[in-house]
Structure formats: C-alpha cells, structure tokens
Amino acid sequence: MDTALVIGGTRFIGRHAVKELLDHDYEVTTFNRGTHANPFADVEGVDRVEGDRTDETALEAAAVSVDPDLVIDCVAYHPEEVRTATELFADSRYVYVSSGSSYGAEHVPKREDGTPLEPCSPEQASDDSAETYGARKAEGDRAVFEAAERGVEAMALRPCIVYGPHDYTERLDYWIDRVLNHDRVVVPGDGQHLWHRAYVGDVASALRIIGEKGTAGEAYNVGDRRLLTIRETLETIADAAGTEVEVVAAGERELAAGGLSPTGFPLYRDYPHVLSTAKLADLGWESTGVKEAMVRTVEEHRESDRDGAEHDPGRDAEKRVLGVLDTL
Structure with a gap:
C-alpha cells in the first residue's frame, strides 16, 4: 500500500x-x-x-x-x-x-x-x-x-x-443562500461574466x-470542463435545489442606486478568467458534470450553517436596486 x-x-x-x-x-x-x-x-x-x-x-x-x-x-x-x-x-x-x-x-x-x-x-x-x-x-x-x-x-x-462541500470561504454559499431564500436575485453587470x-x-x-x-x-x-456564467450558475443552483429564481442583471448605474458596485459581489470578475485543462486531461483526469457537482454542493450547504453573510452587500440595498430596475 x-x-x-x-x-x-x-x-x-x-x-x-x-x-x-x-x-x-x-x-x-x-x-x-x-x-x-x-x-x-x-x-x-x-x-x-x-x-x-x-x-x-x-x-x-x-x-x-x-x-x-x-x-x-x-x-x-x-x-x-x-x-x-x-x-x-x-x-x-x-x-x-x-x-x-x-x-x-x-x-x-x-x-x-x-x-x-x-x-x-x-x-x-x-x-x-x-x-x-x-x-x-x-x-x-x-x-x-x-x-x-x-x-x-x-x-x-x-x-x-x-x-x-465544506467550502469555508463561503463565496458560493452566498449565492446558494440567495437562491434558496429569495425569488429575485441581483447579479452585477449583464450576468455573463466568467470566473x-x-x-x-x-x-x-x-x-x-x-x-x-x-x-x-x-x-x-x-477547473470545470464546462464554464458557467454567473447567471448560469444561479440557474444551476436553483435546478439543483428544486426551486426557481429570477436572475436580475444590474449595471453600475443601477447598482449605485443602492450604494453598491460590481466588485462588492462575490465571484465577480470584470475580465474572463479561464484556464485550459487539456494538459491535466491528458493524464486521464475527468471533470464532474456541473449539475452533479452543484447538487452535492447545495445538499451540503443545507446541512451546514454557512450563508456567505460576510460577502453580503446587503439585501436592503439590493431591494433599492430592484426598485430602480422595476421603474425602467
């Protein structure tokens, strides 16, 4: 052995x-x-x-x-x-x-x-x-x-x-918590950024x-062989949790109405961060499907006491942003 x-x-x-x-x-x-x-x-x-x-x-x-x-x-x-x-x-x-x-x-x-x-x-x-x-x-x-x-x-x-499971950084826990507890979730920018x-x-x-x-x-x-935008990430979380979510994209001007900025949200990156994994795959490594990985992640999140609160830009501020967007 x-x-x-x-x-x-x-x-x-x-x-x-x-x-x-x-x-x-x-x-x-x-x-x-x-x-x-x-x-x-x-x-x-x-x-x-x-x-x-x-x-x-x-x-x-x-x-x-x-x-x-x-x-x-x-x-x-x-x-x-x-x-x-x-x-x-x-x-x-x-x-x-x-x-x-x-x-x-x-x-x-x-x-x-x-x-x-x-x-x-x-x-x-x-x-x-x-x-x-x-x-x-x-x-x-x-x-x-x-x-x-x-x-x-x-x-x-x-x-x-x-x-x-067991991610002590709680960066994704923030978004899981949002999806599990709110019907509408604000994401910065157009929701298409890639990290x-x-x-x-x-x-x-x-x-x-x-x-x-x-x-x-x-x-x-x-890295995952399939990349998800932040919008796709929230939709995948919702699917794994058996719920629905409305992803609401907000630009810098709309976020400013709530005193927020894109960088105040976890897992936001303005420029795409993408790694090639071909070299690792050549050794026989395989990636878990993102849906299966998210199901496991959401299940463990529900059993934990993590909510990503330290990354929270503030739900009241998000409500103000949603209010502005609803008037447009």
Whole structure:
C-alpha cells in the first residue's frame, strides 16, 4: 500500500484529498496544527501528526516518521515554505497546491506553458496580504521548478476558484443562500461574466493523478470542463435545489442606486478568467458534470450553517436596486 502525507487535511481541499486517497487505497497521514476539527479522527487508515508547517523541525520529524511516497501540500502560502518542503521530501513525489492567481497575464485561456507568471519581489514573498497572494503562489511554482532541476519529483496544481462541500470561504454559499431564500436575485453587470471554477472533488482527484502520473517540474491547471456564467450558475443552483429564481442583471448605474458596485459581489470578475485543462486531461483526469457537482454542493450547504453573510452587500440595498430596475 502506498503512503501519503497531506499537509493540511482538515478543512476543504485537503479534506477532500484525504478522502480521494483513501478511496484509492492509500495509507494517509495528515500534518496540521490541530486548530480545526479533525474529520478523520475515527477513520481507519488515517493517522495524524501534529505540527506547524512553518516549523521546519516539526515538518522534518513528519518526513522521517511517515516517509511518504506522496506528499500533497495544501497550505504552502509562501515560497520559502515550498523550498523547505521540497528539500525535506526530496525522496517523495511532491504536489504543491498553487493557484490560477499565479498567472500574470490576461490570456483566454491561460495555459501552463504559454501564459507568464506573476513576478514576485522579496518583499512580496514574505507578505501575508491578499494583494500578494498570486505573486507568492507564482514564486512557489518557481520553487517547484527549481526542485525538479535538482532531481526532486515535484509538481504544481493550479486550481481556479474552488467550490463544493465544506467550502469555508463561503463565496458560493452566498449565492446558494440567495437562491434558496429569495425569488429575485441581483447579479452585477449583464450576468455573463466568467470566473472559471473547479469542483473540489475534481481538485482532489487531480492532486492524486498528478502525484501518480505527473511529470516533475510541470504545472497543471484544474477547473470545470464546462464554464458557467454567473447567471448560469444561479440557474444551476436553483435546478439543483428544486426551486426557481429570477436572475436580475444590474449595471453600475443601477447598482449605485443602492450604494453598491460590481466588485462588492462575490465571484465577480470584470475580465474572463479561464484556464485550459487539456494538459491535466491528458493524464486521464475527468471533470464532474456541473449539475452533479452543484447538487452535492447545495445538499451540503443545507446541512451546514454557512450563508456567505460576510460577502453580503446587503439585501436592503439590493431591494433599492430592484426598485430602480422595476421603474425602467
């Protein structure tokens, strides 16, 4: 039986990665601080090592005690963490969870071998702000490439926006909550903007497949094979929930009547963000159908207490926008 170490493994992508590995007969160990509930505490075949991934001594101890065939690194947010991990796990196959945000040009679609990455200054590399996230992930990719040149079997996976059960970011939960609780839902712009998304189960399977079949020094995009506009997303949510929704598109002028702007809504992006997934598909990876993925997502949302409230621009403000639109 192959062994795998998941750095992280309790919340979202890591949680699904552990399940994916178990389903494919891996013996799995998670490495994390234990600050979140462990969903695998009583699951046979899953062990846990407690430690902070920024503590090199603790990470080295995990490397020695587990001696994994495969390492999936879900929580490397600074390039130095990737460099350390690729040194400590030089005898394992290592997959770094990067991001579609690492791309530094607005190509449509963004391709692993053609679209340039974000530059990253030393100051950005050690920063913790959202503004430097893409730059830090890109530098982590470069750390993977450098490790491969040293002979390490290191690879990177670049997901776009990830959604699905147990999504603690609650970005899609906001829209699910709107569809479940309101007949009319305001979307910014014309409702046709595209921000590529990836179902979390597909991200988990991609991590395993890359770990098994990927080429050292390569990066792979992952995202739904069918892209949905925000309007289509809400309609798909409604279909999955067995309800109906009227999607009401509002331009900047109409939104301003409610004191709103397009960027105040989750999952809004003015310019299309689309990733090519052909390279990953060549390894045998397949995408879950968006309707099936949304059914699973809505079902788990209903069982959770997440409502995306932190992303809420305000229903009263939306009502004012709807009032303006109804007079046109």
